[in-house]
Amino acid sequence: MARRKYIVGNWKMNGTKDALGEARAIFEAALNRQGVDVALCPPFTLIGPMVAEISDAVVGAQDCHAAASGAFTGSVSAAMLSDAGAAVTIVGHSERREAFGEADSDVKAKAGAALGAGLGVILCVGEPRDVRESGGAVAHVLAQVAGSLPDDFDPARLAIAYEPIWAIGTGLVPTVADVAEMHGAIRGALAERIGAGAGQLRILYGGSVTGENAAELLSAGDVDGALVGGASLTAAKFVPIIEAAAAL
Numbered sequence: 001m002a003r004r005k006y007i008v009g010n011w012k013m014n015g016t017k018d019a020l021g022e023a024r025a026i027f028e029a030a031l032n033r034q035g036v037d038v039a040l041c042p043p044f045t046l047i048g049p050m051v052a053e054i055s056d057a058v059v060g061a062q063d064c065h066a067a068a069s070g071a072f073t074g075s076v077s078a079a080m081l082s083d084a085g086a087a088v089t090i091v092g093h094s095e096r097r098e099a100f101g102e103a104d105s106d107v108k109a110k111a112g113a114a115l116g117a118g119l120g121v122i123l124c125v126g127e128p129r130d131v132r133e134s135g136g137a138v139a140h141v142l143a144q145v146a147g148s149l150p151d152d153f154d155p156a157r158l159a160i161a162y163e164p165i166w167a168i169g170t171g172l173v174p175t176v177a178d179v180a181e182m183h184g185a186i187r188g189a190l191a192e193r194i195g196a197g198a199g200q201l202r203i204l205y206g207g208s209v210t211g212e213n214a215a216e217l218l219s220a221g222d223v224d225g226a227l228v229g230g231a232s233l234t235a236a237k238f239v240p241i242i243e244a245a246a247a248l
C-alpha cells in the first residue's frame, strides 16, 4: 500500500492566539490536497484553541512526559495532550535532546507513553555536523533509531523524522542523494527489526525545508513527507510545501 505524504509543521516556541488565522488558512488549503496528510504542532497553549476553532485541523504537540501524571512541575502527559484534542506528538526533537538532555531511553519512554494514550508519534533523529563530516551519520542515526523506538508499536501510527541538526534553521540542506541514503538505511533497519511492517512507516525529512526545495527533497527515495519549522509559521510559506507534496 502506498504511503500517503505527511507534511507536519512544528511551530516550536512561536505563536499566540493571533496566529490562529494562519493555521486556519493552512488547513483550508490542505483540505483539497488529495493524498497528503497535514498536521500542525503549535505550543501546548494553542492546541485546545486550534482544535476548537478550526474545523478539519489535525493538531499535534511537540513533546510529552513519559509518566501519566504526578509531581512533574511544568510537564504535560500524553493523556493530557489527547484530552486537549491533539492527535499526535513529536518526541525526541534535537532541540530537546540537546537543551533538555533527553537520551534515547527518554525518547523511547515518551514514544511509548504517547502511543499508549492513543496519539500518533513523530520520532526525531539526526546527526550533528561533526558526525556528518566524519562520515558517521548513518551509524549515528541508526543507533538513535534502535535506542528510541518502543519495543512494540504499530508502524502506521509512528513516523520517524530524519533531521540533520546542522540543517535545522540554517538554510543548509543535505544533498538529495544523502537524504535518500539515510532514509533507505532507516527503512532497511526497520525491515530487519519489524519485517514487512516497515513498509507502512513514514519517514519524514526535516531541516530548512521550503517551498523552493520541497519538491526535490520529497522526491528522494523513501522520503514520505517533511517536518517543517520556520516555513510552517505562515500559510504563504507552508502551503507551497503542501502543494509540492500533492503534486508528486
Ligand SMILES: O=C[C@H](O)COP(=O)(O)O
Pocket (backbone or CB within 6 Å): 010, 093, 163, 167, 168, 169, 170, 206, 207, 208, 209, 227, 228, 229, 230, 231
Ligand atoms: O522540527 C522542525 C525542524 O527542526 C526543522 O526546522 P526548520 O524547518 O526551521 O529548519
